[in-house]
Amino acid sequence: MKFKKHIFAATAIITAIVLAGCGSNKQGSASKGTSYQSELVKKGSLTIGLEGTFAPYSYRDNGKLTGFEVELGNDIAKKIGVKPVFVPTKWDSLIAGLGSGRYDVILNNINKTPQRAKVYAFANPYIYSRYVLISRHDEKGFQTVNDIKGKKLVEGTGTDNFNVATKYGATVVPNGDFPTALGLIRQGRVDATINSREAFLAYAKSNPTSDLKYVDLSKTLTPTAVQPMLNKQAPQLLAKVNTAIQELRQDGTLTKLSEKYFGSDITKAN
Structure with missing residues (x-):
């Protein structure tokens, strides 16, 4: 009887190990197939x-x-x-x-x-998105992106527009709000801003922009x-x-x- 008990106990231990191993495999499989949810x-x-x-x-x-x-x-x-x-x-x-x-x-x-x-x-x-350089309508000094060197531009900190402005030598005034940026241009507090053509055209649908203009920079800057x-x-x-x-x-x-x-x-x- 003692011998049989030992056999039963050993069998139970082996079964437990096998089941534990199966559970571990299932968990690993589930981890690999984790749902996006x-x-x-x-x-x-x-x-x-x-x-x-x-x-x-x-x-x-x-x-x-x-x-x-x-x-x-x-x-x-x-x-x-x-x-x-x-x-x-x-x-x-x-x-x-x-x-x-x-x-x-x-x-x-x-x-x-x-x-x-x-x-x-x-x-x-x-x-x-296409880059444009937006300035006052009477501004005659902007033809290409190279013309912003030494000029004061308003751009959102950390934006690609900010990076382009600094790369081409502009002094940047940080402000990421588009209507506010255009207001700073109108007031003469900055010279221009680099932004998306699409944003300017959308703004122009419901706001007067006769005092502003933009230069398309697509020939110099690849669309983003x-x-x-x-x-x-x-x-x-x-x-x-x-x-x-x-x-x-x-x-x-x-x-x-x-x-x-x-x-x-x-x-x-x-």
Whole structure:
């Protein structure tokens, strides 16, 4: 009897080890196949960071948040199968908010830079923004981007426009609010600003701009690829967003949104 008890005990131990090993394998397998849902700030929702003050990308119309990137965010969330939640945030805190986990993705006319790419992941581009140099209508000294050397430009800190302005020798006054920047130009407190052509044309639809003009810088500066920005710790979500943008491009949704908000198709590099 004692011998049989020892056999039973040994068998039980071996069975327990095998079962534990199976459980470990399942856990490892589940870890490898982690759903993108576990990467979301809030399960079932795609939390989107944007400014909400930069027409036509994202802005408020009669108090309601709207714009190209708002509709794009809705469409991406629908493709993924989750609810969109928008978190309007000032530019100065926008990227930091992604890093601290306030939202899953930034849709805010943002582009990939070497510095950002070290920390964050970028999905496929959805539009290509053209640079323009905006100044007072009576300003005759601006013909190319090289003419900004030694001039005073107003740009949002950390933006690609800021980087271009400093690269070409301008003195930069930091301010990321577009209407305020144009006001500084009108008042003569700065000479100009580099920004997107699309933002200026959208502004001109509902605001007088006869005292302002712009020079297209496309011959010197390559149009910027505008991309969703995500955390590197969310590879499954990145893949989902990439697929969604690809499908929205293929089914014509991106083009329709671009024509609606920008008056032309700017979803292609050329």
